[in-house]
Structures are given as C-alpha cells and as structure tokens.
Amino acid sequence: MLLVKPDFAEELAAHGSDTAMECFNCGTCAAICPLIYEHFPRRMLRYIQLGAKEKILEEPAELWRCLHCGLCTQTCPRGADPGEVILGLKRYVTANWRKS
Amino acid sequence: MGDDMKNEATGEKQRKVGVYICYCGGNISDHVYVEKVRESVEKMPLVSVARTNMFMCSDPGQEMIMEDLKSGAVDRVVVASCAPSLHQTTFRNAVKRAGFNPYIYEHANIREHVSWVHNGDSATEKAARLVSAAVAKANLLEPLEPIRVDAIAHAAVIGGGMAGMKAATDLADKGVKVTIIEKSPFLGGNVAKLDRLAPSNTKAADLLTSLATNVLANPLITVHSCSTVQSYEGYVGNFKLGIKKCPPDTGTDKDGCSRNVTSGMKTGAYIPFAGVLPDAPPSSEENITIDAGVIILATGFKPYTPRNGEYGYSDYPEVITLPELIQLMATGKNSGDRLVVNGREIRSMAMIHCVGSRHIPGIHTEDEAGNLNEYCSRTCCAATLNAANNIKEAHPGTSIYEFYRDIRTYGRGQEELYSRASKNKVVFIRFEADAGPEVTSKEAPGDYPLLVRAKDTLTFGEEVAVPVDLVVLATGMEPAAISDLVTMMKLPVGADRFLQEVHPKLRPVELPKAGIYLAGTCQAPMDTGEVSNAAGAAAAKAASLLGKGHVDLDPFVASVDADKCKGTGECVKACLVEGALGMADYETEDGEKKQIARVEPAMCTGCGACVAVCPDNAIDISGWTLEQYEAMVDWIVADIK
Numbered sequence: 001m002l003l004v005k006p007d008f009a010e011e012l013a014a015h016g017s018d019t020a021m022e023c024f025n026c027g028t029c030a031a032i033c034p035l036i037y038e039h040f041p042r043r044m045l046r047y048i049q050l051g052a053k054e055k056i057l058e059e060p061a062e063l064w065r066c067l068h069c070g071l072c073t074q075t076c077p078r079g080a081d082p083g084e085v086i087l088g089l090k091r092y093v094t095a096n097w098r099k100s
Numbered sequence: 101m102g103d104d105m106k107n108e109a110t111g112e113k114q115r116k117v118g119v120y121i122c123y124c125g126g127n128i129s130d131h132v133y134v135e136k137v138r139e140s141v142e143k144m145p146l147v148s149v150a151r152t153n154m155f156m157c158s159d160p161g162q163e164m165i166m167e168d169l170k171s172g173a174v175d176r177v178v179v180a181s182c183a184p185s186l187h188q189t190t191f192r193n194a195v196k197r198a199g200f201n202p203y204i205y206e207h208a209n210i211r212e213h214v215s216w217v218h219n220g221d222s223a224t225e226k227a228a229r230l231v232s233a234a235v236a237k238a239n240l241l242e243p244l245e246p247i248r249v250d251a252i253a254h255a256a257v258i259g260g261g262m263a264g265m266k267a268a269t270d271l272a273d274k275g276v277k278v279t280i281i282e283k284s285p286f287l288g289g290n291v292a293k294l295d296r297l298a299p300s301n302t303k304a305a306d307l308l309t310s311l312a313t314n315v316l317a318n319p320l321i322t323v324h325s326c327s328t329v330q331s332y333e334g335y336v337g338n339f340k341l342g343i344k345k346c347p348p349d350t351g352t353d354k355d356g357c358s359r360n361v362t363s364g365m366k367t368g369a370y371i372p373f374a375g376v377l378p379d380a381p382p383s384s385e386e387n388i389t390i391d392a393g394v395i396i397l398a399t400g401f402k403p404y405t406p407r408n409g410e411y412g413y414s415d416y417p418e419v420i421t422l423p424e425l426i427q428l429m430a431t432g433k434n435s436g437d438r439l440v441v442n443g444r445e446i447r448s449m450a451m452i453h454c455v456g457s458r459h460i461p462g463i464h465t466e467d468e469a470g471n472l473n474e475y476c477s478r479t480c481c482a483a484t485l486n487a488a489n490n491i492k493e494a495h496p497g498t499s500i501y502e503f504y505r506d507i508r509t510y511g512r513g514q515e516e517l518y519s520r521a522s523k524n525k526v527v528f529i530r531f532e533a534d535a536g537p538e539v540t541s542k543e544a545p546g547d548y549p550l551l552v553r554a555k556d557t558l559t560f561g562e563e564v565a566v567p568v569d570l571v572v573l574a575t576g577m578e579p580a581a582i583s584d585l586v587t588m589m590k591l592p593v594g595a596d597r598f599l600q601e602v603h604p605k606l607r608p609v610e611l612p613k614a615g616i617y618l619a620g621t622c623q624a625p626m627d628t629g630e631v632s633n634a635a636g637a638a639a640a641k642a643a644s645l646l647g648k649g650h651v652d653l654d655p656f657v658a659s660v661d662a663d664k665c666k667g668t669g670e671c672v673k674a675c676l677v678e679g680a681l682g683m684a685d686y687e688t689e690d691g692e693k694k695q696i697a698r699v700e701p702a703m704c705t706g707c708g709a710c711v712a713v714c715p716d717n718a719i720d721i722s723g724w725t726l727e728q729y730e731a732m733v734d735w736i737v738a739d740i741k
Contacts, residue, residue: 006447021522021527022523043560046559
C-alpha cells in the first residue's frame with residue numbers, strides 16, 4: 001500500500017522542480033525515452049504526484065541512467081518538463097540519501 | 101381528375117395507372133433489370149403508361165409524371181424507387197402540383213427492399229411483383245383529404261425549472277400564451293440547488309433570476325405553482341389537462357426539491373437553494389382545467405442519492421455528495437488557506453466520480469426496483485472539476501484527490517477545467533469499475549478520520565491510500581419520479597428510464613404523439629446550456645405548430661360504413677387508443693335509428709385492429725383498405741413473366 005503524502009511536491013520544489021503536478025500520465029515520455037524502460041520517467045513523476053518518496057529513494061539508480069537527452073521534455077504535451085523533474089529528483093536524492 | 105372509366109367486360113371501375121420506375125443512378129439498376137420490370141408491368145391491363153428515369157426524383161422525372169397527369173394519360177400514379185420515407189412526400193407533392201389529389205399516389209420500394217438486399221434474376225422478379233402489387237392498389241385508391249383539426253393557441257409546460265421557464269419565455273416571445281405547471285412552490289428546479297455552474301462558473305442564481313423575472317413579468321405566461329397534473333385527454337391541438345393545486349407539504353419532496361415556504365420569503369425574489377417564489381402558495385385545494393394545443397414536458401431529473409454505505413455514505417458524517425458540498429460552501433464561506441466544512445478544516449479531501457452513473461451489470465448492484473444506471477450523467481465531471489478549482493484557487497492549502505474512471509469533459513470550456521485542475525495541483529487517481537475506491541475509518545493515519553484506498557491504474561495497479569478529512573461523491577442524475585404522468589399520458593420511456601424522443605438525431609425533442617414535446621433533463625442528463633438548447637427547440641416546434649392555427653393530419657384512419665355497421669361494438673373493444681373509437685346514435689335515410697361505431701379521426705392511429713375484428717367488414721382504414729390489400733396480395737402471388 002502506498003500512503004499518499006500531499007506535501008512532497010512542495011518539498012521537491014526546493015530542489016528546483018515544480019512541474020510534476022502538470023503531468024496527466026499519458027506516457028509519451030516513457031515511450032520516447034531511448035534508454036530506460038519500465039515507465040521511466042513517468043513513474044517518477046507519478047510518485048511525486050502521490051508523494052511516494054520512499055519509492056523514489058528505493059530505486060535511485062535509474063535516475064542516474066538518464067542522460068538528459070531532452071526528448072521527454074520536447075514531446076511532453078503538458079509542459080511537465082520530465083527531464084528537469086528528473087534533475088530535481090537527483091538533487092533531492094543526493095540531499096536525502098540514507099538520511100534515515 | 102379524370103372520369104371514372106368502366107371496364108366493359110366486368111363493369112368495374114377502370115383506372116389509368118401510370119408507373120414510373122427509377123434507376124437511382126445505378127443504386128437500383130445495378131441489380132434490378134429496370135427495363136424488364138417496365139416491360140412486365142406494362143402488360144398489366146390497368147397500366148396505361150410505364151416509364152423509367154435515371155433519377156425519378158429529379159425535376160425532369162417529376163415533370164414527366166405531372167405532364168402525364170395533366171394530359172389525361174394517367175389518373176393514378178405509382179413510383180418505384182427508394183423507401184417511401186425518403187421521397188413519398190416528393191412525389192405526392194408533384195401529383196398535387198399537377199392539380200390532383202396527392203393520395204392517388206402509391207409508392208413501391210425497390211431499392212431498400214430489393215436492389216440493396218438481392219441480386220440476379222430474383223431481384224428483378226421481386227421488383228416486378230412489388231410494382232404490380234402497387235399498381236393493383238393504386239387502381240383502388242380514392243382521393244382523400246387530410247384531417248384538419250383546430251389548434252388552441254395555448255401551450256402547457258409541465259415543470260418550472262430551467263427547461264420549463266426557457267421554453268415558456270421563448271413561446272411567449274412568439275406571442276403564444278403559456279401556462280407553467282410546477283409541483284413545488286418555487287420556480288428553478290434542481291438548478292436552484294447549485295451555486296456556480298460549470299464550465300463558465302456562471303451563478304445559478306443569476307440565470308434563474310433573469311429567467312424567472314421574464315416569466316413573471318410576461319402577461320402571456322401564467323404560473324401555477326404547487327400544482328400537479330391529475331388528468332389528461334385529447335389530441336394535438338386540443339389537449340385538456342386537469343390540474344390540482346394544493347397547499348405545499350413541508351420538507352423535501354421525493355425529487356429532493358424544497359417545499360418549505362416561510363413567511364419572510366418575498367414573491368419574485370431569488371431564495372438561495374430554493375428558487376423563485378412566483379406567488380404565495382395556495383391556502384386551500386383548487387382544481388383547474390387547462391385547454392392547450394401543445395404540451396411541453398420539462399419535468400427534469402432526480403439527483404442520485406447514494407445508497408447506505410455506498411463509499412461510506414451515511415456511515416461516516418465526513419462523506420457527502422457534491423450538491424451537499426456546494427450548498428455547505430455557499431452558506432459557510434471562509435477565506436482561510438484551507439477549506440472549512442461544517443467547522444472542520446479540510447487538509448485533504450477525496451472526490452469520487454461516477455457515483456450512481458455508468459453502472460455495469462454484474463459489477464454494480466441493482467436498486468430495490470432492479471434498475472442500474474448504465475448511462476453517463478455527463479454533468480458531474482465538469483461540476484466536480486469546477487468545484488475542485490474553486491476550492492484550490494480560494495484555499496490552496498487543501499489537497500484534492502479525484503478518484504475517477506474516465507474524465508469526460510466533452511463540451512466547450514470543459515477540457516480547460518481539467519487542465520486548470522492540474523495547474524491547481526489536483527491529483528487524479530484512476531480506478532477500474534470492478535475495483536472502486538474503498539472508504540474506511542480504519543487504518544487512517546494520525547487524526548485523519550478517513551482513508552480512501554484504490555488500485556490506481558496510473559500507478560501500475562498499486563494500491564494507493566489517501567488520508568482525508570472529507571469525501572465528496574459526484575452523484576449523477578436519475579429520471580424524475582413521474583410514473584403517474586408516464587402512465588396517464590402513455591409516454592415512451594427508454595431503457596435508461598428517461599423519456600424517449602421519436603428519433604435521437606432527426607426528431608430529438610418530439611414524441612410519437614403529435615403535439616407533445618420534450619425539454620431538458622426529463623429526456624437525458626444535460627447541462628444547463630444543453631437544457632436551453634432543447635427547451636428552445638421544443639418551443640420552436642410548438643410555436644410553428646400553433647402558428648398555423650390548425651393541424652393537418654394524415655387521412656389514413658379508420659372510417660365506418662354506416663350502412664354495413666350493425667353496432668356490435670367489437671371494434672370499440674379492440675381499439676388500442678382510448679377515445680379513438682366509440683358508439684354513437686345514427687339515423688338512416690329511411691328514418692331507422694341505430695347505434696354505430698364512430699371514429700374520432702384525430703385520435704385514430706390507423707393501426708387496423710378494428711378492421712380485423714369487425715364481423716361485417718363495416719370498418720376500414722382509408723388509403724389502406726382490405727380490398728386494396730387483397731388486390732396487392734393477388735398480384736404478389738400472381739404468375740408473372
């Protein structure tokens with residue numbers, strides 16, 4: 001069970017990314033991503049929307065497989081800027097890694 | 101019209117039938133050998149002229165028919181072409197323009213009934229049989245006159261909500277007198293229970309105030325509030341409604357409309373969440389009769405009431421419906437960072453879509469009457485998003501989670517509500533119909549009263565749990581409780597239990613019964629703009645009918661042969677339409693008095709049930725007589741070459 005935490009998006013904004021809530025989960029970014037399968041990067045944006053930070057901290061390696069080619073950001077129909085969101089998540093993970 | 105010719109051998113009347121067979125530009129001639137059909141029917145002794153044309157409905161085709169009539173070459177006309185629904189009227193009008201009675205015309209359908217469904221020799225043969233049967237019938241056709249009934253220049257509108265008021269003002273603008281019959285003490289119906297309307301965020305109060313002001317100021321409009329229809333009789337142009345006006349009960353009626361009238365309420369002013377009081381409610385019972393040429397049904401809908409325990413409704417006080425939330429927000433305004441409902445600050449809230457709508461057999465359970473609401477209520481998506489936006493924009497500190505199956509923001513300005521909700525950081529959680537969200541007080545973390553859990557298809561089927569202070573159910577629309585009207589007026593009801601129009605695309609506001617129209621949500625879930633469209637269309641239809649002062653009905657109704665009728669009354673027993681057939685006194689030329697059957701032509705539907713039971717063959721349907729049928733059957737089974 002994934003317990004929703006409403007305040008996570010705001011917490012993340014401090015790390016430079018506040019567009020994840022714009023995502024309407026169409027999956028275009030996941031389809032265009034040339035490197036990573038498994039619904040990446042949409043899955044990360046969805047976790048942000050729900051505030052599922054433990055999910056992000058569980059599997060941070062994927063974030064670093066992203067090369068920031070920018071295709072997802074270019075093709076996103078909602079201006080949710082997935083590339084920038086992933087960059088923000090990298091900063092967040094770096095700041096919070098093994099804190100607890 | 102040509103003189104009757106007698107066949108010298110038989111002494112029977114002999115008509116000159118003209119047959120006109122259409123190629124339909126290949127639609128018919130690709131599969132039917134049209135010239136062979138012509139040759140075959142040309143041999144019939146009844147046929148004086150048989151011609152073909154590439155498009156009989158074209159001007160040259162029609163002129164060919166008119167010339168033959170004018171020259172006296174023919175006095176009965178058969179056209180063999182497409183379905184009569186398409187061009188029968190075209191050709192009847194051509195006959196009329198040639199100076200003849202339009203009912204000396206008979207139509208044979210050799211496209212839909214032949215060339216589109218058969219091929220080869222059998223197609224040509226079937227076409228020939230159908231055309232010769234039509235010739236046999238045409239030979240026996242007599243000129244008929246349409247049934248003309250006077251229309252009372254007065255419209256009765258049942259229901260005083262958006263639809264009823266809009267239809268009434270449109271009709272009055274055309275100079276038609278209108279009476280609105282409203283069961284509650286108020287004008288405004290269900291819209292009066294709302295605040296801001298999606299997608300434009302217009303105030304319901306403004307809409308209703310402007311409509312009701314026009315209604316009450318217009319001398320052509322009479323409003324009977326606290327009134328119900330008790331009796332109904334008549335036909336197009338001449339309806340009679342019996343109305344009972346009663347002092348109102350207190351409380352809320354079965355459709356959720358307020359009936360509470362307090363002494364402080366001012367007539368003509370808008371009273372929030374009640375409507376506009378047209379006048380003081382009656383203090384004693386009163387019966388009124390209304391004569392009307394047309395009736396507009398604007399009986400509205402009933403908001404869906406969640407069942408006990410549905411998403412925790414009635415189990416937890418924190419679970420309410422969207423209309424309840426709208427009223428609570430309007431009456432208890434606050435300006436804090438977080439929404440306050442019933443004195444409680446809302447940190448986080450869930451809104452659940454499709455409550456009482458889009459039921460699926462086998463997944464959802466029927467109500468006590470065995471009904472499922474399989475339709476989409478259409479207004480709840482936009483209404484929910486509008487409420488969410490209004491909340492987030494006034495109280496950004498309240499988190500909103502929308503649990504939905506599909507977002508259906510179908511109209512102008514509605515998709516923008518969805519985009520705005522995303523901008524406002526509303527989170528959408530999508531559930532499947534068979535795995536709806538579960539509302540529980542167990543496991544709710546911290547001091548949250550409730551936890552809403554659902555398998556979220558946007559999170560790859562993972563179970564998502566949202567702790568909330570409030571759950572709002574986006575309830576849909578159900579048909580209003582008008583079974584008494586449905587029974588009394590024999591109104592057609594669809595599988596969804598809403599009233600059903602004649603044709604969803606071509607005749608969307610008409611009922612099969614002439615002179616009765618549909619306006620608004622009595623027909624299907626609609627938003628207020630769509631209601632105005634429908635009510636305007638119904639008013640336009642009604643005004644154009646009343647504008648002529650009379651109605652011409654098809655003459656294909658029963659007629660009694662007074663000499664043959666022995667007054668057995670069998671036909672009256674068999675008649676399916678109350679008031680269409682009865683017994684009446686009759687005096688023969690010799691002064692003999694007897695009882696015979698009498699037809700009310702405007703009521704008769706021409707079904708023929710009476711013809712089938714008459715032991716003396718004394719009743720027949722004009723234009724479709726037994727004799728004509730027999731002649732057609734003879735030619736259908738005849739040996740033809």
